Amino acid sequence: EDRFQGHDYYMLDDLLKDDHLLARDAVRTWVKQEVSPIIEEYAERAECPQHLYKGLAEIGAFGPNIPAEYGGGGMDEIAYGLIMQELERGDSGIRSMASVQGSLVMYPIWKYASEEQKRKYLPKLGSGEFIGCFGLTEPDHGSNPGGMVTNIKDDGDAYILNGAKMWITNSPVADIAVVWAKDEEGKIRGMVVEKDMPGFSAPEIHGKWSLRASITGELVFEDVRVPKANVFPDIKGLRGPLSCLSKARFGIAWGAIGAAMDCYDSALRYSLEREQFGRPIGGFQLTQKKLAEMITEITKAQLLAWRMGTLANEGKVTPAQISMAKRNNVHMALEVAREARQIHGGMGITNEYPVMRHMMNLETVLTYEGTHDIHLLITGHDVTGLNAFS
Ligand code: TGC
């Protein structure tokens, strides 16, 4: 059975260049060979398939839009988006592994670190020799990262870092962490913390019913001495971490389409095979309503993502436009997953089909990288000029 069919109702492929199609199809093939056969088992065991990090590096999933001389793929934003779409067609947790490494670890180092630090870390991150994580969220500061209490104090040639981060993708297996903390003036600074630095630990968070194949943990800093060379020299304030989030949210807006397509694909096939009352359930109007609305919403999301990608390539996309696409496309995918689950009847709750796993994953995707409601408020702020956050 070939689950990995593309769905392209509006012939979007005509808008893509050859290298986009090549990149997408290579990742599609890799996901089919390496992810699909194992993902249900890993998700069931709540285990991260760590052997996939190397493969993700080989297919160019780490920093596809970062220049090749710094360990990235040297491709454009649409290629990056399509790669995330194909990964999330496999599993949101696999896409997470790549989003964090590329957009939340390689991107800030490429954008904000010294040349020496770039040369030190980026090639190893691009090749998967090093795994990275991104520490912004704290136990008491999620939607409002500006309230963070993790802090650094000047101590000669180093800073002393104290505090804790929560819900950090990849943290228990990471070699380095990009960490955001307040300096003595209360300004948010970014830095690279290495796993062997004394006083640093990254315990795993257990008990997730979502993103079960992705590893999540805390970051705990007890008087960690971080050399000043590891601190990003010029970027201060929330703009630093938020600029990384814009890159990752862009990828998630594309990724969610992949999860939705996989659910739709499964539901469409099932509706043609499954018979009740002597005919395929796909012949009932209520099933057709579900399928028709799914493909309509997927198509709208594809057009939104494509236009966002074009604007990003032209350097014109705004953070608020990215928020709109992240919010719309993730919500769309979750609704598609719920409808697809119904079409599968009782079978829909099992791991014979990918639908329930996608649905559970998408509950996290709706919340991380800015919750559904935070992105709505970002749009509200953008169109009114009035800030409703606080
Ligand atoms: P506000 O006053 O609006 O902004 C502060 C400064 O930041 C600038 N800015 C941005 N810059 C670049 N990109 C963006 N998206 C930006 N958004 C804002 C802004 O211009 C300003 O710059 P400056 O120079 O004037 O200082 O800040 P605020 O405190 O009012 O907060 C705004 C709010 C609520 C939207 C923001 O805090 C927010 O987005 N909250 C959500 C937090 C969030 O998304 N956390 C995600 C954590 S990482 C994660 O979930 C990884 S999951 C990884 C995976 O597995 O895939």
Ligand code: FAD
């Ligand atoms: P809260 O901020 O407490 O929000 C709770 C509810 O209140 C939400 O519905 C929210 O929308 C609502 N709310 C909050 N403020 C307002 C407001 N002003 N107006 C209206 N409603 C509001 N973070 C990282 O830094 N790095 C990572 O790698 C990372 N990976 C993650 C992986 C997983 C599996 C998960 C679940 C989370 C991850 N996160 C990560 C954290 C994620 O970004 C946060 O969970 C998210 O930003 C929300 O924060 P919170 O959970 O503290 O919820």
